[in-house]
Amino acid sequence: MAKTAPTRLLDVANAAGVSLRTASRVLNDDPRVAPVTRQRVREAMVGLRFEPDAMARSLRAGTDTAIGFVVESISDPFFADVIDAVELEMSRHGRSVLVTSTRRDSGWERDVIGRMLQRRIAGLLLCPTGEDHSWLDTGRLPIVLVDRPAPGLPADLVEIDDHRAAFEAVAHLITHGHQRIAYVGDTPAIPTSAARLRGYRDALAHYRLEADEYLVNCNCATSQDAAHAVPALIGGSRPPTAILSATTRASLGVVPALHSAGRTDIALVAFGDFPMADALRPAVTVVDHPGHEVGRVAAARLLARLSQPGLPVERIQVPARIIERGSGELRP
Amino acid sequence: MAKTAPTRLLDVANAAGVSLRTASRVLNDDPRVAPVTRQRVREAMVGLRFEPDAMARSLRAGTDTAIGFVVESISDPFFADVIDAVELEMSRHGRSVLVTSTRRDSGWERDVIGRMLQRRIAGLLLCPTGEDHSWLDTGRLPIVLVDRPAPGLPADLVEIDDHRAAFEAVAHLITHGHQRIAYVGDTPAIPTSAARLRGYRDALAHYRLEADEYLVNCNCATSQDAAHAVPALIGGSRPPTAILSATTRASLGVVPALHSAGRTDIALVAFGDFPMADALRPAVTVVDHPGHEVGRVAAARLLARLSQPGLPVERIQVPARIIERGSGELRP
DNA sequence: CCAGGTCTTGCCATCGATGGCATAGCGCGG
């Protein structure tokens, strides 16, 4: 409960009988300090429980050591994973992370990013929400984009290789004998969704299968949409024998819909793992979103850029892998 | 790409033809500035795109405006929810949030908290990992504990009312006709688990039901443990007709175990909601962990303490509610 | 024994913004 004022470097200097400057040199491991002096100062630091004031250092340095991370939603399981990995990687390098979410509101996004800029953060990890981000292109702040590109903002991008993941998911179904494979996903206006849809089409083309547009539903922004899409698909004249559910939200609609229609014989591969995927019958084969890996790579990239500001802008794709659990291995 | 140095308040003052001090007054809405002067300064600020340097202000003020939030794991769905709510509440009040996780390592916890203290954060939200936290009791830093108490650290605590939630879950099963109700959970060494176990026992006592210790398994730290516990419970001579699964991890073992044993006739109430709870047959009745509400209340409490440092230490319990989906409403 | 160099240490200014006090300018009553 004792409200003692925090110890300053000046107090340490006085206690050790040296000047402020010398104490500062000890703190920064400057070699130009006599070993005995260094020892005395070190002891004073320990004795007084000195902790350097990060604000003062940052002010002097002109930049904070912390980095900012802006996502759409913190409670989204994928981003929670990404944040976890980013925080681990940054903590290992002694950097703190300011986390904030945009709530899909580009005005709000500008506000929170503005607040981070005022703090002179060292760098920014950004999963962009708004449309045009060219206002961020100051050349002053190192930025690494996460999971999606930002229009008007040339910066590193770390993303899942959605095209390849979708391609492989479809190939997986095809090698298990399926020829009529449906696609349920979100609008191609979202680059991520567009890449998945291309992967789906490219796989069909690659295996010379008919691409029936009737089997493609890419208007499912919500779980409800996806749930409604299923009866329409399987009730058709030439129904699919397998489904690729291209977003986690879609899966949350597709899975219950298949169960309540009693059509668990239809093969399913779903984008995005979820806790109970194992508990369902059949257990759901998923394309795992490697959130942890995306976060680790993005953090590493930002750290690299911080130490070498001249790095060329890169687009880094993290592979996703299929977790086979049963539903994706069903035969028609 | 233009690497222009950020505008300082001094630049604004020069552009407006006033002194630095006057510009500062305008920035802080000090009434002692003539309206015309204020107008001129404001225009200069907008014209030069001035953004105040938060570091410098914090240095002067002696404390950062940001707050810290230390959790065990960011990717835990419950904490992800809590963080989301905290960040929203703090953003609304113009404060940033430094998030970090302890990874259940009390040495690491000290490191990351130490880093936050060096930043002179305004306050701390803490879900403690280590044993003794009395070293944090400086009286200098406002602290609100989240979800669990910290030994040796008198501070506000915001938690779920686990006792009541467990009591109500058991009462829910009892009113649906069950008399033999099993408990599957983690060790009572964890205060949260202990409260749930007490709630379970108190409910049985309240309804004058036999408390059969054979039906209580509180050694399930992992999903595997819980999965193994189920066959032992339901294979006994007087098996339960209902199960209370007291942690999310336990549920991830209990649910598949019931399904693969073909005993979905056994009623189940599970602590902690999960995405597919709806998709299972029967859909799983859960006691929702109100992570969002916990976060909102904790953030509000910290904000209150920041504006009124003298507030007495309180223990705030957030109620959890039962989401009925089917499995908890089965009759014996 | 001294000049020249190295090693160690200290003083002062600085980062950007704000608090305390001083002061210039103005209006108004005596």
Next chain:
DNA sequence: CCGCGCTATGCCATCGATGGCAAGACCTGG
């Protein structure tokens, strides 16, 4: 017409740490 009081503004010090430069101590070789 003078002085008091109020408003509007400016100068300087300050927060805590670090960079540049200078100066003192000490050592070595000539």
